[in-house]
Amino acid sequence: MSTIFEQEIHVALSDLKLQKTITAATDRFSEKRRDVVAPDVLPEYQELRGHANRLKQHTLDHLDYYLETVEERIQSRGGHVVWCADAEAAVNAVVAISHEHGAKLAVKSKSMVSEEIHLNEALEANGIEPVETDLGEYIQQLARERPYHIVAPALHKTRGDVADLFVEKLGVERNEEPEELTQIARCVLREKFLHADMGISGANFVVAESGAVVLVENEGNIRMTTSAPRVHVAVAGIEKLIPRAADLAVFLKLLGRSGSGQPITSYTSFLSGPRREGEINGPEEFYLLLVDNGRTRILADDEKRQTLYCIRCGACANVCPVYRRIGGHTYPGTYSGPIGAILTPQFAGLGHEPALPFASSLCGACGEVCPVKIDIPRMLLALRRDIKKGETRENRWLPEKLAFQGWRWVIRHPWVFERAGFFAKAFLPSQDGDSWIRTGPVPLAPWTDTRDFPPPADRSFRQLWRSRRPKQ
Amino acid sequence: MPERENILSNVRSALGRRGGQPVPEPPPVRIVVPEWSREERVRRFSQNFNGDTFVAPSQDEARRFVAGKLDGRDTVSSKESFLGELGLTDFPNVRLAPDDAGELRELCIEAGVGLTGATYAIADPGALVVLAGREEERLISLVPPRHIAVIPADRILTSLDELFTILPDPARESSSMVLIGGPSRTGDIEMTLTLGVHGPREVCVVIV
Numbered sequence: 001m002s003t004i005f006e007q008e009i010h011v012a013l014s015d016l017k018l019q020k021t022i023t024a025a026t027d028r029f030s031e032k033r034r035d036v037v038a039p040d041v042l043p044e045y046q047e048l049r050g051h052a053n054r055l056k057q058h059t060l061d062h063l064d065y066y067l068e069t070v071e072e073r074i075q076s077r078g079g080h081v082v083w084c085a086d087a088e089a090a091v092n093a094v095v096a097i098s099h100e101h102g103a104k105l106a107v108k109s110k111s112m113v114s115e116e117i118h119l120n121e122a123l124e125a126n127g128i129e130p131v132e133t134d135l136g137e138y139i140q141q142l143a144r145e146r147p148y149h150i151v152a153p154a155l156h157k158t159r160g161d162v163a164d165l166f167v168e169k170l171g172v173e174r175n176e177e178p179e180e181l182t183q184i185a186r187c188v189l190r191e192k193f194l195h196a197d198m199g200i201s202g203a204n205f206v207v208a209e210s211g212a213v214v215l216v217e218n219e220g221n222i223r224m225t226t227s228a229p230r231v232h233v234a235v236a237g238i239e240k241l242i243p244r245a246a247d248l249a250v251f252l253k254l255l256g257r258s259g260s261g262q263p264i265t266s267y268t269s270f271l272s273g274p275r276r277e278g279e280i281n282g283p284e285e286f287y288l289l290l291v292d293n294g295r296t297r298i299l300a301d302d303e304k305r306q307t308l309y310c311i312r313c314g315a316c317a318n319v320c321p322v323y324r325r326i327g328g329h330t331y332p333g334t335y336s337g338p339i340g341a342i343l344t345p346q347f348a349g350l351g352h353e354p355a356l357p358f359a360s361s362l363c364g365a366c367g368e369v370c371p372v373k374i375d376i377p378r379m380l381l382a383l384r385r386d387i388k389k390g391e392t393r394e395n396r397w398l399p400e401k402l403a404f405q406g407w408r409w410v411i412r413h414p415w416v417f418e419r420a421g422f423f424a425k426a427f428l429p430s431q432d433g434d435s436w437i438r439t440g441p442v443p444l445a446p447w448t449d450t451r452d453f454p455p456p457a458d459r460s461f462r463q464l465w466r467s468r469r470p471k472q
Numbered sequence: 473m474p475e476r477e478n479i480l481s482n483v484r485s486a487l488g489r490r491g492g493q494p495v496p497e498p499p500p501v502r503i504v505v506p507e508w509s510r511e512e513r514v515r516r517f518s519q520n521f522n523g524d525t526f527v528a529p530s531q532d533e534a535r536r537f538v539a540g541k542l543d544g545r546d547t548v549s550s551k552e553s554f555l556g557e558l559g560l561t562d563f564p565n566v567r568l569a570p571d572d573a574g575e576l577r578e579l580c581i582e583a584g585v586g587l588t589g590a591t592y593a594i595a596d597p598g599a600l601v602v603l604a605g606r607e608e609e610r611l612i613s614l615v616p617p618r619h620i621a622v623i624p625a626d627r628i629l630t631s632l633d634e635l636f637t638i639l640p641d642p643a644r645e646s647s648s649m650v651l652i653g654g655p656s657r658t659g660d661i662e663m664t665l666t667l668g669v670h671g672p673r674e675v676c677v678v679i680v
Contacts, residue, residue, distance in 0.1 A: 021662075024662075024663070025662075025663050028663050029663075044502070044504075047502060048502065051499070051501065051502050054499045055498065055499060055501075058496075058498050058499055059498070061487060062487070062489070062495040062496075063483050063487065064480055064483045064484050064487065064489055064491070065493075065495045067479075067480065067483065068480070073643070077643075077647070083475040083476040083479050084475065085475050085478055085479055089475060133670070134660070135658045135660040135661070135669060136658075136660035139660070139661075152659070152660060152663075153660070154660055154661070157661075158662060159661055159662050159664075162661055178661040178662060178664040178666050179664075179666050181661055182658060182661070182666045182668075182669055183668075185669075186668070186669060186670060189670065190670070193670075194577075194581070207643075209641065210641050210642065210643035211643060212642070212643045218656070218657050218658060218659075218669075219656055219657065219658050219669040219670050219671070220614055220656040220669060220670035220671025220672075221669070221670045223610070223614050223650065223670075223671065224614065224670050224671075227610040227611060227614070227648070228577070228611070238479070238483070243498040244498065244501075244640070244641075245636055245639075245640060245641050245642055245643070246501050246503065246636040246637075246640055247498070247501055248632070248636065249501055249502070249503060249631075249632045249633045249635075249636050250501055250502065252632060253632065260659075262653070263520070263596075263597035263653075264522075264597035264598070264599050264651065264653040265653055266522070266652065266653050266654050266655065266656060266657055266671070267650060267651070267652060267653070267656075267671070268599075268650065268651040268653075269648065269649070269650050270642050270643070270648070270649040270650070270651075271647065271648055272642070272643035272646075272647050272648075273643075273647050274647065275604075275647050275648075276646070276647050278605055278606045279604045279605060279609070279610075279646070279647060279648070280569065280571060280572075280573050280576050280609050281573050281576060281577065281604075281609060281610045281611050282604060282610055282647055282648060290479070292479050292482070296479065296482035296483050296486050297486075299483060299486040299487065300485070300486035300487075
């Protein structure tokens with residue numbers, strides 16, 4: 001049985017231009033990240049990861065308290081808090097706010113949760129024009145595609161792709177220079193900023209004790225979105241909370257470095273409600289939407305609660321050998337890369353996209369770069385276990401079950417294991433010297449159809465071990 | 473508000489907590505404030521800030537430098553008193569931020585330069601800290617294509633750690649605190665660094 005996910009994988013793998021584009025971009029991200037977390041540059045890096053992990057753990061373990069705290073603080077400064085159980089409640093809330101303020105045009109900054117709840121479609125259906133203002137998201141909106149990468153939404157598009165898109169959608173003259181393309185977007189979007197009735201943002205962090213949202217960016221579109229229109233609506237998953245402003249001393253050092261390899265991004269906004277007396281510009285109304293949409297279910301699972309620690313930096317995708325080959329759009333759901341592989345099945349329910357946690361080599365690179373130390377490989381394994389447990393007797397594939405039972409027996413009996421290796425070697429087509437196996441026998445054929453198989457070594461690991469171990 | 477009660481009760485049952493159950497102190501944050509002299513802070517800020525910096529040995533030097541940067545362009549200036557003390561708001565074509573929101577917005581759109589101070593600066597990582605209020609404002613450092621910030625050297629703090637020691641809750645001071653690390657930039661098209669997306673393409677900090 002092959003799912004849509006498995007079919008999409010082949011589409012991405014056979015697109016050579018796409019392969020080149022993804023490799024170049026993710027390599028660049030990874031190099032930049034490595035440079036700014038190197039021990040001689042940031043000796044406290046590992047210590048900071050530990051702090052971030054403990055802070056997230058503490059906040060989520062006492063989330064009810066922090067949710068009530070942030071609500072009280074925001075209301076005390078004249079802001080509004082809207083609780084949204086699911087996607088429908090969240091989009092209805094934004095539509096209701098738009099209607100209340102007569103908003104027809106809404107500028108939006110990049111927000112993964114707004115993708116998750118399909119906010120733009122709902123706004124359009126209700127006669128409100130949403131405009132994405134992050135350059136990458138704007139490109140994706142014009143192309144009517146979802147983001148390809150958590151941090152770089154249009155990572156898969158070449159300058160030529162963007163040029164074609166601008167010609168088609170904006171009616172401008174064709175120009176491939178990123179500089180020129182950016183200026184075109186600046187002009188179009190500046191008009192939108194100045195006429196928008198409402199600004200919609202996400203939130204990188206929600207600071208409970210301050211009643212504030214923290215937004216991190218490079219372009220300035222978030223500052224525009226949250227400062228120019230008269231209404232600011234921030235949409236945040238309930239897992240975004242952190243206790244105190246001072247905790248940012250930990251998180252800000254990790255987010256910019258992990259996400260884009262920057263010690264600090266161009267802009268970090270700390271916004272706590274509508275504008276106050278003595279302030280000239282800034283929104284008159286401020287709303288914070290606290291969105292559950294499946295998060296309390298993950299919270300209830302002690303083992304996988306840490307999935308919610310994610311600060312959406314995208315570092316795991318950049319180092320993932322799977323993401324780097326199959327790309328972002330192959331992943332079902334909103335979130336791609338390793339974090340998507342563990343988030344999506346938990347959001348959608350294990351029965352949906354059961355192939356996702358299996359699409360991993362379990363190499364562990366994602367867990368190593370995660371700034372909040374989510375043990376993604378262990379989460380993948382736990383999900384595999386849960387999915388297999390959930391399969392009924394009928395749909396469990398008998399040959400697979402038998403094969404694994406056989407395998408279990410073999411690896412528990414060292415002498416059988418050793419001889420099995422010997423026989424396997426005898427069964428493989430005879431090779432001359434060290435040449436790779438290009439067409440394998442039946443059980444190996446699906447592998448050798450698309451790639452070569454290394455020839456077995458002359459001497460097994462166990463033989464080498466015996467011969468090299470110093471005699472007692 | 474049934475949604476509120478539903479979500480809170482789901483959260484509590486997920487965590488096995490009762491409403492109003494006390495919460496232990498959050499884990500202490502690693503706060504390490506280095507002891508750097510003023511010269512050291514100025515040096516590190518200039519090195520780390522991702523825009524232009526100019527260290528002015530005297531107020532006269534600062535004034536001369538800023539005059540050159542403004543170069544007669546239409547400029548909108550914040551009400552930071554330090555700018556007035558240096559005489560920067562007396563230059564021709566420099567308009568002080570008006571109190572009317574609409575008028576200020578128009579000025580920012582028309583202006584070639586936004587002139588501000590900064591509440592603080594941070595040496596490592598290099599950043600300006602701007603709190604909106606009676607002296608500073610949200611749009612002046614954002615909308616014009618060039619941003620010039622003039623600060624006295626003693627406002628440069630060492631680090632984020634020191635900032636949050638001095639300002640444990642920025643929300644008490646202002647509805648908006650912004651850390652500015654450099655010019656507006658993007659790499660969204662083929663990872664090519666491009667400046668001046670929605671904010672200024674040029675940021676210059678003058679340290680007096």
